[in-house]
Amino acid sequence: MKILNLVFHPNLENSRNNKTWKTQLDESGKIAMSRDLYKEYPDFNIDVEKEQEILSQYDRIILQFPFYWYSMPPLMKKWLDDVLTYNFAYGPEGTKLKGKDLQLVVSVGGRQVFYSGFDIFTTVPDLLRPLQLTANLTQMNYLQPEYMFNADAAEEKTIEAFGKQLVAKIDDPKRSDARQYLYDNMNRELNETYEELGLA
Numbered sequence: 001m002k003i004l005n006l007v008f009h010p011n012l013e014n015s016r017n018n019k020t021w022k023t024q025l026d027e028s029g030k031i032a033m034s035r036d037l038y039k040e041y042p043d044f045n046i047d048v049e050k051e052q053e054i055l056s057q058y059d060r061i062i063l064q065f066p067f068y069w070y071s072m073p074p075l076m077k078k079w080l081d082d083v084l085t086y087n088f089a090y091g092p093e094g095t096k097l098k099g100k101d102l103q104l105v106v107s108v109g110g111r112q113v114f115y116s117g118f119d120i121f122t123t124v125p126d127l128l129r130p131l132q133l134t135a136n137l138t139q140m141n142y143l144q145p146e147y148m149f150n151a152d153a154a155e156e157k158t159i160e161a162f163g164k165q166l167v168a169k170i171d172d173p174k175r176s177d178a179r180q181y182l183y184d185n186m187n188r189e190l191n192e193t194y195e196e197l198g199l200a
Helices: 017-028 048-056 074-083 129-137 156-169 178-196
Strands: 003-007 033-036 060-066 101-107 146-148
Touching (some): 101 129
Parallel strands (some): 003 060, 101 146
């Protein structure tokens, strides 16, 4: 499996979370290509043909980014608008991304309590729904998103621990079938609980 990591962070060098996770993924040897898109396109002038050619070469595509006002950084939105064109990503001949995996890795600045989904709050999966719908339209496999709350205030050990578990699962081929992967994990955890209670 060839994995591409596209990092969209306006100031990656000064980022504690995304810089750490990118480094951990890079050093794992599991990522075939890792890119800092803000560094490559500081003027937002995206080379669409180049981006489409790169996307065509990989099986699993990671979009790594921090939440910006409950959404994505501006360059990432422009990249999606410019690159995922008709008859490339969708449309009668738009099958270039069909069957590829889309993995989101997101740093969330707020605490988990503010994403409960109750009353005035929403949830991270709800905020990521446009990207899930993008995956649906382009016939990609939308993998279970990976995100960490309280990213701005997190301790280094917490950031590194998140990156470590991310590295462990990032190339797992079973994750391509997101629903079956969730079922398998749910059943495993249930079995472990029943065994601990002596009910298995």
